[in-house]
Amino acid sequence: MCNKIIYYIPPVTPISSPVMAAEHLFLSQPNISKSIKDLEKELDVKLLTRTTRKIELTDTGKLLYQYGQRISQSIEHFYDELDDIKNSKKGNIKMGIFSTLGTDSFSELMALFHKEYPLITVRFVEDGALHLKNTLLQGELDLVVMPLPIDDEFESIPFMKGNLCLVVHQNHRLADQETVMWEDLKEESFIIFREGYQVHELIMQACKLNGFEPNVICETSQWKFIMEMVSFNQGITILPQSDLEQIDVSEGKIKVIHLNPSINWQIGIAWKKDSYLSYATRTWIEFIKTKLEGSRKDQ
16 A cells, blocks of 8 residues: 555646556556556545546545645655765764773864764763773664774774873972882872773782882873872872873973883774675774874874
């Protein structure tokens, strides 16, 4: 029944005769007349009244015509929106990031992206790398920023790399050093990201390799809180510093110092292998790749 109704939807105004309908639909008049009779029989109503001079819609025919117009407009809107989506003009993206990175790393990228694709929305979800990885596997996120290298079940593009750096108050005993050895931190109070974050694991492993267990006085998931604690000279922290962007120390009385031996870290933007990626998500990935390649060429 639905196929027949949609089949006879006129584009703008009712067709005044089977001949005109046949011409409009590129079908023969007998086929049009038969289909109308079949539809009337199936609906058990009269759709047209016929006289020697003209054909008019019955009340039921007018009702069907009104609904047909709505369906026709909805189909037209569907194809318009489908074209927008296929051309990456609109859509929604859910992307997981961890707090050690923060949305600041995406601020400039987002501004440029939104200018070019104003109808694509990127929603950031912050959590630890392990939880974000599991959420991606469950299909609740489209993309996730995660440490590299990654498991075989994911595909990724490199996003950022750098080293872990020591961050101390400007009056700290090590503040004047250009480089600090890991073993020099044995007696320090550590303020670090909580378990489940990659940087936490890197710090614990590095301390162990250098013969001590760190004295952790505070664990958190908030970058800002860690920086505030160090600015109040309550302890030291170790944070990842990108090779493209320095740790911001403008708001606190703190200093960033290189560690020896250096601990490298690298992160990428990952998605589940063989999973469906929306047109908007693919556009976002290609946009990031292009901008990152341009940034590295400028270095």
